[in-house]
Amino acid sequence: MRRVRYESTGGPLFLEEAPVPAAGPGELLVRCEAVGVTLPVVRKVREAAEPIALGGEIAGEVVAIGHGVTRFRPGDRVTGLCFGHGYADFAVLHEAMASPVPGTASAVDAVALVRSGLVAFGALEAARPEPGESALVTAAASGVGHLALQLARVRGAARVVAAVSDAGKAEFVRSLGADEVVGYDAPDWGEPVDYALDAVGGDLLTPAIAALAPGGRLVAYSSGGGTVRAYDLLVGAKSVIGFQMALIARGEPQLYERWRKELWRLFAEGALRPAVHAEFALEDAAQAHGVIESRSNLGKVVLRP
Structure with a gap:
């Protein structure tokens, strides 16, 4: 699979071939259809002492599940926060961080709305x-x-x-x-x-x-x-x-889930309109980061593996 990585503080970002990861206990393997680009990740690339895995919001189809997963199965469409390599064709998502994507919504809608x-x-x-x-x-x-x-x-x-x-x-x-x-x-x-x-x-x-x-x-x-x-x-x-x-996600999962459902309800009713500034190919991740760094975006910036 393809994956975006960098080797030193400040970049540059580059595309590499990497093995498809395996879903461990309590994890989902997701074929990424959309990846949200966030300011915290962009800042870490510029400021972190050591290179980090480029994670963040992902949305796509579950292709495999690890031991102990009970809420999802292959074929389900999900979105959630990936703490590992998310700028990739496939990514691992912990079940606790995943939520279903309604059939009426796209993967881009999901990464623009949920997190x-x-x-x-x-x-x-x-x-x-x-x-x-x-x-x-x-x-x-x-x-x-x-x-x-x-x-x-x-x-x-x-x-x-x-x-x-x-x-x-x-x-x-x-x-x-x-x-x-x-x-x-x-x-x-x-x-x-x-x-x-x-x-x-x-x-x-x-x-x-x-x-x-x-x-x-x-x-x-x-x-x-x-x-x-x-x-x-x-x-x-x-x-x-x-x-x-993060404190809500870890400490109050029921509240976290209630908020997620309310967001999707408001989206379905048209009361909440997530806007997408631009969609970039995976190999153009550096351009996507540039939009966030320049603060020129109007709404969400999305990668489309």
Whole structure:
């Protein structure tokens, strides 16, 4: 089979021939039809001290199952998070991380919706939104952000502000329900909001907290780091809440599954529209990473093995 790999920090990515992996105990062997490209994986290629397996969201057909698998069988269509080599023709997926893909959805729909949607859904849950409140979503045109702004509206937000890195993304986020669009470098982000979902971190934390109304909540789910000054929280009785999807997946599987079902329900009803910026062939993985690095994507970037 074909597989994308790299040998040193920063790349380059290259295609190689590799043996088809075997499904171990509790695992599924999946023929990959779509692979989601994520910012955390792109960052690790650039920053990790040692090369990593290029994993992430995959979707496709189960071709073999390992000992102890009970929920799936060969021929089923699944999606899930692969922790090994996912940029490949075949990948191994642990049963606990897999979920079925409805017959009405494509593999591309699945990788654009499920993992990014779960992060967006969980971050929104952490914000404890109330109907009629106002929301701010940073990285609003990203794979997670464009779903988060739609979910905020579904959950009753009366006003949704989208923060984007480029003014050229304004039309896209407005088409998905944003009432207002602000650039990261804007000196004023408008009327304060009740809660913010921040996927950027770093230097953007300060203006995001400043955009909160008194008593406002910011949910930080970015891998971008950053520092929050205690004084900025004290003066407005504001709070920052950290959210990590892995803790839910490992510690609350029933909640994780409930959220997945809700995402598919909203998708089926047309209330949630995952957008795909572009699809790339496996051999063009470096170009796909370049789109994510440049922050030019409108929605999800997908590889098609």
